[in-house]
Amino acid sequence: MSEPDADEPTDGTGSPGARRLADWNEARLRELAAEHGTPLYVTDLDRVAQNCARFRAAFPDASLRYAVKANAGRAVLETVREAGFGAECASAGEVGRALEAGFGGDDVDYTAVNPPARDLDAVVDWWRDGADLTVTVGAADTLDRLRERGYDGRLCVRVNPGVGAGHHEKVRTGAAAKFGVPAERVDEVVADARADFEFVGLHAHAGSGIHDEADLAAHREFLASVAELAAEVGDLEYVNVGGGVGVPYRETESPLDLDAVATAVREELSALDAAVALEPGRYLVADAAVLVTRVNTVKPSAGEVVAGVDAGMTDLLRPAMYDAFHAIRLLDPGADEREERPVTVAGPICESGDTFCEGRPLPAPERGDLLALGNAGAYGYEMASTYNSRPRPADVSPEGDVLRRRESLADLTVLER
Ligand SMILES: *Cc1c(COP(=O)(O)O)cnc(C)c1O
Numbered sequence: 039m040s041e042p043d044a045d046e047p048t049d050g051t052g053s054p055g056a057r058r059l060a061d062w063n064e065a066r067l068r069e070l071a072a073e074h075g076t077p078l079y080v081t082d083l084d085r086v087a088q089n090c091a092r093f094r095a096a097f098p099d100a101s102l103r104y105a106v107k108a109n110a111g112r113a114v115l116e117t118v119r120e121a122g123f124g125a126e127c128a129s130a131g132e133v134g135r136a137l138e139a140g141f142g143g144d145d146v147d148y149t150a151v152n153p154p155a156r157d158l159d160a161v162v163d164w165w166r167d168g169a170d171l172t173v174t175v176g177a178a179d180t181l182d183r184l185r186e187r188g189y190d191g192r193l194c195v196r197v198n199p200g201v202g203a204g205h206h207e208k209v210r211t212g213a214a215a216k217f218g219v220p221a222e223r224v225d226e227v228v229a230d231a232r233a234d235f236e237f238v239g240l241h242a243h244a245g246s247g248i249h250d251e252a253d254l255a256a257h258r259e260f261l262a263s264v265a266e267l268a269a270e271v272g273d274l275e276y277v278n279v280g281g282g283v284g285v286p287y288r289e290t291e292s293p294l295d296l297d298a299v300a301t302a303v304r305e306e307l308s309a310l311d312a313a314v315a316l317e318p319g320r321y322l323v324a325d326a327a328v329l330v331t332r333v334n335t336v337k338p339s340a341g342e343v344v345a346g347v348d349a350g351m352t353d354l355l356r357p358a359m360y361d362a363f364h365a366i367r368l369l370d371p372g373a374d375e376r377e378e379r380p381v382t383v384a385g386p387i388c389e390s391g392d393t394f395c396e397g398r399p400l401p402a403p404e405r406g407d408l409l410a411l412g413n414a415g416a417y418g419y420e421m422a423s424t425y426n427s428r429p430r431p432a433d434v435s436p437e438g439d440v441l442r443r444r445e446s447l448a449d450l451t452v453l454e455r
Contacts (some may be wrong), residue, residue: 079329080329104319106136106319107417112135124145134164147172174195194238246281285413324416327419343381349431350426419433
């Protein structure tokens, strides 16, 4: 649906390092909105496949698993699986969806963060049924709880290297005490893991949205700490350094230099006699989807225009949750001729945080216009909710295939007695 932009690096795979909102075919997005209604996610699986190929080219020898929580849609999972990635799952629900999408049990990692009993029960059941999955454990308590359930399969220990990186304090997990075994307790927990399980590796995750020079420097520091811990522990099948590779959300940002990340990983971990594993989420799916929404209310107010739209924080939470920037484009052939005004794009939810931008210079919107929000493929639909009793949107491919149907008002009460 897009032409590769000659200005963008292609990392040797022929696809651009970033797909911009301007690269999406505006007429096609308007047709899809007319046919399927709004708010509407449009997800391009070809772009997911391109992103997978580019990531693979940068890390030819690594074991790659897709962080399912970025986008667990069935079609996305199938695309990532066909590209040769495994699945990194944050819950039993994600493990179940990965298995249903055809991932082999031995390609599934379950990262157990304060795992609810029901999740452990389900994962151990799948393991008993023959799924040779790996459980990644971040607390000694979880080892006890797995033992109680008779699990003695593949086990990886998540460490807390005390160093994090990422685009927002809410996603810098590397140093947060919630995640992983603190460095000083790693030896003890690994010894416990070796006694009763098939101990295979160490895991750490710096955070999410690594993008600029400062992030890369923090990420390198993180890698060095993980390498140090791994060298102390020794005898590992693999060292998993997590995900966190960012994408440019602003049109003025250039794509992250994936080769710089690959070089840092190689330089910091090459002394270890262990395979390297990575778990990208956002990088594979962010620029593969847009969210299309329709303007229903235009309200001039002091110095700016408030454009009320039919998508809200329930459809795309990132701006409200992380103050995240998403590019916004008016899908009108005459948009370029319109006067630019400071525009606040606001959703229908009764929350002041329910805005996608505030006072951003945009062509002045009119009632009935369509807007597209870029980079909606990662942590977009996945974080959608039905708050304010708003049914979740549909997700379609650029060709018009329905990947997930729109929820109806009836769906909202289907679970109630
Ligand atoms: C969220 C997460 C990832 C993926 O992070 P991205 O920023 O989407 O690449 C990988 N590993 C773990 C353990 C995570 O929690």
